[in-house]
Every structure is written in C-alpha cells, then in structure tokens.
Amino acid sequence: MDRAIVHMDLDTFFVSCERRNNSELNGIPLIIGGGDRGVVASCSYEARKFGVRSAMPIRMALKLCPDAKIIRGDHELYSNLSHLVTEIIQEKVPVMEKASIDEFYLDLSGMDKFFGCYQWTTEIAEAVKKEAGLPISFALSTNKTVSKIGTGEAKPLGKLEIKEALVKPFLNPLSIKKIPMVGNVTFQLLSRIGIRTIQTLSEMPVHMLQQMIGKNGTELWKKANGIDENPVIPYSERKSISTERTFTNDTMDIVALKGLIAGMAEQLAYQLRKEKWLTSTVTLKIRYANFDTETKQCRVAYTAVDHTLSRVALDLFEKLYTRRMRLRLVGLRFTNLVHGQHQMDLFEDTEELINLYQSMDYLKNRFGSNAVGRAAGFNVLKV
Structure with missing residues (x-):
C-alpha cells in the first residue's frame, strides 16, 4: 500500500495567535519576544523581509527592522490554541503525531479508497482556519521528510501534493538547508566541497558521507533521495x-x-x-x-x-x-x-x-x- 503522509504547520503560530485576538496587528512587522536583552520567539513575514528571524537578539532585530512592534507574548493563549488545533485534527484523522506545539504529521495511508487524501487534508485545514481562526499550511507526500520540506515550500497559507514520481524533481533543485537534519555546521561542511543542492547530495557515495559526518551520513543520503521509513507516531496525552x-x-x-x-x-x-x-x-x-x-x-x-x-x-x-x-x-x-x-x-x-x-x-x-x-x-x- 502506498503511503500518504501529511505534514501540517501553523503559519507563524505565535504571531497568528496575537493577530487572531487583535486585527490591528495584521499587515505590520511584528516580533514576539522578551525585553531588550531577550530574543525573538517568533516574527511575522513582514519582519522577516528585513532579515529578522527566531532566536535573534531583540536588539539586533530592532536594528534591522526599527518599525517593528514588540509583543512579549501570552503563554496561556498559545498553549490553549495549540490544544484546540490538536483536538480539531485528532477528531478527523486515523493517526496523528504532534511533532511540536504547531506541527503535526498525519498518516492517511489507505484512505484514498474512501476519500481523496488531498481533498480530505484541505478540508481539515479549512476546519482549523474556521474553528481556531489560525492559518495553516500543509504538504502531502509519501513520507515525513518530503512532506515537511513541502510544507516549507508551500508557506504561507499554502497546500502542496508531491506524488511519488515527482519527489526527486521536487527535491533536486532545493538547498540542502531544506533537509530537516541539516544544521549550520553540516551545511558549512558540505558547502566547502561544493555540495549545496539536494541533487548533488543525493548523488554522493554513501561511504563518503559517513566518513565526513559519521553515522548520520546514511540517514542524510536517504533523505536527499526522498527515502524516509519513519512512521507517524500516534499522539497520546498520557506520555x-x-x-x-x-x-x-x-x-x-x-x-x-x-x-x-x-x-x-x-x-x-x-x-x-x-x-x-x-x-x-x-x-x-x-x-x-x-x-x-x-x-x-x-x-x-x-x-x-x-x-x-x-x-x-x-x-x-x-x-x-x-x-x-x-x-x-x-x-x-x-x-x-x-x-x-x-x-x-x-x-x-x-x-x-x-x-x-x-x-x-x-x-x-x-x-x-x-x-x-x-x-x-x-x-x-x-x-
């Protein structure tokens, strides 16, 4: 049976929660974070255009975007809305994994017999927007890695389906930074020998990657080739x-x-x-x-x-x-x-x-x- 794995991600979650409660914040550069010595917890797309990013010191963010509005953030609001979205999705799918406060994986394998998986996921996203008032993006593909990368490409408020035959053409031109397990250190290491796109990485001999980055070399090669057998782990509040x-x-x-x-x-x-x-x-x-x-x-x-x-x-x-x-x-x-x-x-x-x-x-x-x-x-x- 072909796998049908969905990755759903709430767009700029903390920002969206604040805008949900205050429409005057729409369309302006917005930064969620601590005081002058704090760091950016989240920022709007308007602020990102100036180079602002998460975990950046607030002082640096304000130098890049001096007109940005700073909001300290509401812990309880974000937690409550995360639980609400979890309940909305969990009621509608057979297997759901809550990957973080604003990310979800769904396993819809076999559901094409009864529903079109893409249409079904679209309806779930619409339910989240209607019932929780929050924008959400998603991608549907054959595994978790490809669907997560797809969601990143679909944002904001986007939806994408990457069928098995299109996985390699979709991944090949993208930067290796798009692969979830590639951090700054790995990116710099691979860049120094000319590996900057996923296609180039996918064509590397596996044993060379193992020599360069250790035991994760094989896993990285698999992801570059669109291979990921990791299951969607059912979410449980009892953990x-x-x-x-x-x-x-x-x-x-x-x-x-x-x-x-x-x-x-x-x-x-x-x-x-x-x-x-x-x-x-x-x-x-x-x-x-x-x-x-x-x-x-x-x-x-x-x-x-x-x-x-x-x-x-x-x-x-x-x-x-x-x-x-x-x-x-x-x-x-x-x-x-x-x-x-x-x-x-x-x-x-x-x-x-x-x-x-x-x-x-x-x-x-x-x-x-x-x-x-x-x-x-x-x-x-x-x-």
Missing part, C-alpha cells in the same frame, strides 16, 4: 516522565525538601531536552508519614527548561505541603508531552541564558547528567 524519592527517615526539613525538588526538576528537564520533548503539565506528589498521599498539578506553556519547571514545582510544594507532619516520599511528573525543541521560554530567556543551557547540556551529554547543575539541586536528602 510522561517522572521520578520520586522515598526517604529512609521521614523528614520535615523544608530547605532540604525544596533542594530535592529543584534537583528533580533539573534532571527531568534535561531528560526532556535530550529526548526532544516539551511538557505542558507539572504534577507534584507527596506522601506523609501516615501514608496519606496528595498530588497537585499545574498547566504551563510548553517548555523544557529547568528554571521554569523548578519554579512551578516549588510553587506546587508550597501549596500542597500544608500539614506540619513528616514526609516519607516526594515525586515529580511531567505529562502532556509533545516532540519539539525549546521555544516557548524564548519569551523570558536572554541570549546569555540560552547559551548557558546549551553549555550545560553539552557538559552533561559528554560527562554525564550529574556533571553540572544548580547549587540548589545538589542539596538533596540522603535515602
């Missing part, structure tokens, strides 16, 4: 990561308990980033010495950063630990996970903080998860 600590001696040492919770949040947040997850729900559990167990949870904007998740976890502890009794267990769980890179906290992050996280993760990846961390997280209780 979670968690940790808990049972104490040898029951305790009511508040300082130590808070240090433990901060350390838990830091370790789980690192796991999120390492596995490319974002969470939108934090749940704290405590168990008293008499075995009474209580939990409390909080919804947050999709994130994977320590300082946000630690703050939320500690706030939950303050609200949950109301009895002057010893505790025998503390647990922390992050749920409602979606695949994606750190993005939502760009509203609060400074360029220095983003660099700090990148450096910390590098050290943890190389020397182990306990190689570096915040001081509060090392103040933990012995078990």
Whole structure:
C-alpha cells in the first residue's frame, strides 16, 4: 500500500495567535519576544523581509527592522490554541503525531479508497482556519521528510501534493538547508566541497558521507533521495516522565525538601531536552508519614527548561505541603508531552541564558547528567 503522509504547520503560530485576538496587528512587522536583552520567539513575514528571524537578539532585530512592534507574548493563549488545533485534527484523522506545539504529521495511508487524501487534508485545514481562526499550511507526500520540506515550500497559507514520481524533481533543485537534519555546521561542511543542492547530495557515495559526518551520513543520503521509513507516531496525552524519592527517615526539613525538588526538576528537564520533548503539565506528589498521599498539578506553556519547571514545582510544594507532619516520599511528573525543541521560554530567556543551557547540556551529554547543575539541586536528602 502506498503511503500518504501529511505534514501540517501553523503559519507563524505565535504571531497568528496575537493577530487572531487583535486585527490591528495584521499587515505590520511584528516580533514576539522578551525585553531588550531577550530574543525573538517568533516574527511575522513582514519582519522577516528585513532579515529578522527566531532566536535573534531583540536588539539586533530592532536594528534591522526599527518599525517593528514588540509583543512579549501570552503563554496561556498559545498553549490553549495549540490544544484546540490538536483536538480539531485528532477528531478527523486515523493517526496523528504532534511533532511540536504547531506541527503535526498525519498518516492517511489507505484512505484514498474512501476519500481523496488531498481533498480530505484541505478540508481539515479549512476546519482549523474556521474553528481556531489560525492559518495553516500543509504538504502531502509519501513520507515525513518530503512532506515537511513541502510544507516549507508551500508557506504561507499554502497546500502542496508531491506524488511519488515527482519527489526527486521536487527535491533536486532545493538547498540542502531544506533537509530537516541539516544544521549550520553540516551545511558549512558540505558547502566547502561544493555540495549545496539536494541533487548533488543525493548523488554522493554513501561511504563518503559517513566518513565526513559519521553515522548520520546514511540517514542524510536517504533523505536527499526522498527515502524516509519513519512512521507517524500516534499522539497520546498520557506520555510522561517522572521520578520520586522515598526517604529512609521521614523528614520535615523544608530547605532540604525544596533542594530535592529543584534537583528533580533539573534532571527531568534535561531528560526532556535530550529526548526532544516539551511538557505542558507539572504534577507534584507527596506522601506523609501516615501514608496519606496528595498530588497537585499545574498547566504551563510548553517548555523544557529547568528554571521554569523548578519554579512551578516549588510553587506546587508550597501549596500542597500544608500539614506540619513528616514526609516519607516526594515525586515529580511531567505529562502532556509533545516532540519539539525549546521555544516557548524564548519569551523570558536572554541570549546569555540560552547559551548557558546549551553549555550545560553539552557538559552533561559528554560527562554525564550529574556533571553540572544548580547549587540548589545538589542539596538533596540522603535515602
């Protein structure tokens, strides 16, 4: 059976959410982000024409586009609209993967027997625009890689179908930058030997790519040739990561308990980033010495950063630990996970903080998860 894989992407999602609620923002250069020392979380197409891009320092963005309007951003609005779009799409397709806060993959394989897949996807996009008030683009093809590249070419507010016979003619003239796994380092490396288009990359011997970029060489060659067997992974709200600590001696040492919770949040947040997850729900559990167990949870904007998740976890502890009794267990769980890179906290992050996280993760990846961390997280209780 021929595969029919769709990639759907909400156009300039944060900008579109703001314009949905305020039509006066339409048509003007718009930047969503933090203050003067912050970075750009998202920007409108009008701002992109001046060279503004995501993760750029706000000060640099304003030099390029001094007339741009800056909006700090509304975490709750973006999360709520993302959930709304997820529900709209999920109700209409057999298999859906939520790749990030604003990206979705659909597996419509076999549905041509009952519906035209392209027409069906068009109707889904129209439903999103009508019910959520947000613009969305999509591409339909034989696999995830080609459909994702197709969506990028279709934007804004576009739709594209790339049938199997047209995959190579579609990919060949495009820049290798269009391939999802090609970052700046890989692009510069390949550019130095004259590989700038996908066609040139597809014609390279696989063993040469392996020698140049390691084990990812084969995967990159496959993508350049329009080959991608990765399945669409069904979305589930039940996915979670968690940790808990049972104490040898029951305790009511508040300082130590808070240090433990901060350390838990830091370790789980690192796991999120390492596995490319974002969470939108934090749940704290405590168990008293008499075995009474209580939990409390909080919804947050999709994130994977320590300082946000630690703050939320500690706030939950303050609200949950109301009895002057010893505790025998503390647990922390992050749920409602979606695949994606750190993005939502760009509203609060400074360029220095983003660099700090990148450096910390590098050290943890190389020397182990306990190689570096915040001081509060090392103040933990012995078990």
